[in-house]
Amino acid sequence: MNHDQILIVLISAACAGGTALLGLAAVWFGLRRRSVRTLIGAVAVVAVAAVIAAMLGTAQAMFLSAHDFGVIVLVSVVAGVVGVAGAMLVGTAIARWSSSLTDEARRFGESGEFKNAPVGPAELQRLSEELARTSLKLQDSRRREDLLEESRRELISWVSHDLRTPLAGMRAMTEALEDGLADDPARYHRQIRSEVDRMVRMVDDLFELSRIHAGNLSLSLEPVLLGDVVSEALASADPVARAHGVRLGGAVDAGLEVIADPSELSRVVSNLVMNAIRHTPADGQVHVVGRAGGSGVELSVSDGCGGLAEDEMERVFDVAWQGSAARTPETGSSFGSGAGLGLAIVRGIVEAHRGTVSVANEVPGCRFLVSLPAG
Ligand SMILES: Nc1ncnc2c1ncn2[C@@H]1O[C@H](COP(=O)(O)OP(=O)(O)OP(=O)(O)O)[C@@H](O)[C@H]1O
Ligand SMILES: [Mg+2]
Incomplete structure (x- = not known):
């Protein structure tokens, strides 16, 4: 230069x-x-x-x-x-x-809906794609929220129906007793007692479910022998099973331990066993198996319900969902509250223990499988 x-x-x-x-x-x-x-x-x-x-x-x-x-x-x-x-x-x-x-x-x-219109320079296109993705996520969570809201509304209307019917029955019975018109007062008393028990169970289930949903189900975790929990649940379900002509059986690996809240775990087992007995015809069998499996412990309850349809399997764990559309409370039923809360509670408790629960068809019925982590 x-x-x-x-x-x-x-x-x-x-x-x-x-x-x-x-x-x-x-x-x-x-x-x-x-x-x-x-x-x-x-x-x-x-x-x-x-x-x-x-x-x-x-x-x-x-x-x-x-x-x-x-x-x-x-x-x-x-x-x-x-x-x-x-x-x-x-x-x-x-x-x-x-x-x-x-x-x-x-x-x-x-x-709440975004149409991805890729125009302009790369940065604007990326922004547009990102907004489209966010819109999909938003729609998804809105749909879930709507379903939840709908099931909550249904629950309230069904629960009020399920409470109103026995209350009306009880009022009629107490009025008859008061007026001395009851021809068999002892039967009325028994019936009132069993209705009260059923309502107490329902209120108790609702309370449990609300604790699960509020996220304040406080678990007192300790090593629990699964065999003990299962045999307790089978023993208390035995009279109901006998009354329905259903055979109860169980096999749990000896010494199988799981870290869990004992009372919540027994609630899970008894809800599953009661459901299984209710849906098994007379002369059928309900079988409970506990064994080490997956990365922890597996508990399965098999029944003779004749199998569930695909859409039923998706909904059984929903709050307030019941298979038969008719919600007729079984007077004096020993199966539970009859409000469709049992399996929602099972899932809530199992998930609070970081486990999973699922259902599958298995001739002659279906099989509910609970998997809990080892510790
Ligand atoms: N073992 C089973 N076999 C076949 N169907 C079942 C079984 N367990 C549950 N279901 C179906 O799932 C529905 C919901 O069960 P869930 O236990 O939540 O409610 P419920 O038994 O009807 O009432 P609740 O448990 O509150 O007394 C039942 O109404 C039934 O249709
Ligand atoms: Mg139930």
Whole structure:
């Protein structure tokens, strides 16, 4: 590089650098919150001004003739105007894309649905894709919330129905007793007693379920022998099974331990066993098996219910869901509250123990499988 060239580089760097620095500082402090179109236009103006400043500086230093100098200035100004106009066009396009994205996002806020419209530069497209993904997630959680809300509403109406029916019966019976019109007072007393028991169980189930849903089911975990829990549940279910002609059987690996809350675990086992007896025809069999399996302990309850349909299997664990649409409380039933809460409670308790529960068909009935982690 000869001396002249070095001089040109130095002069143009100084003139262009100084102008660009001043211009960009002015843009930053004055315009950085303005529209992207103004910003891009301003940056283009600064770039053109830097080029013109460099040219003017070098032209002065090189002692160009007045005519040549005029030509250079004219060319620079024309090129600058064209450049700035081009930049403004790009800025306008970006501003339009971004405002259409803003409109789409506003609609998303109102309707919860976002239509992915990939326009504009990569960043805006990514933003649009991200919003579309968020919209899908939002729709999913809204759907789940709706289902939950619906099941809660159903629960309230069913529970009030299930409480109102026995209460009406009890009122009629107590009135008959009061008026001395009951022909068999002892039967009335027994019936009232069993209705009260059923309602107490229902209220107790509801309370348990509300504790599960509120997340304040406090478990007192300790090593529990699964065999003990199962034989207790079988022993207390035995009279009911006998009355229904159902055979009860069980086999649990000797010494099989699980870390669990003993009373909650026995609630799980007895809910499953009671359901199994209720859905097994006379002369059928209910079998409980406990063994080490998976990464912990597996407990299965098999019955003779004749199998569940695919959609029933999906819903059995839902709160207040009952297979037969008719919700007729079984008077004096020893099977539970009869409100469709049993399996929801089973799932809540098992999940609080970090376990899982599932159901599968297995001739001649179905099999509920509870898996609990080892410790
Ligand atoms: N072992 C089973 N075999 C076949 N169907 C079952 C079995 N256990 C439950 N179900 C079906 O799932 C439904 C819900 O069971 P869940 O135990 O939650 O309620 P419930 O037994 O009807 O009432 P609750 O347990 O509150 O007394 C039952 O109504 C029944 O249709
Ligand atoms: Mg039940």
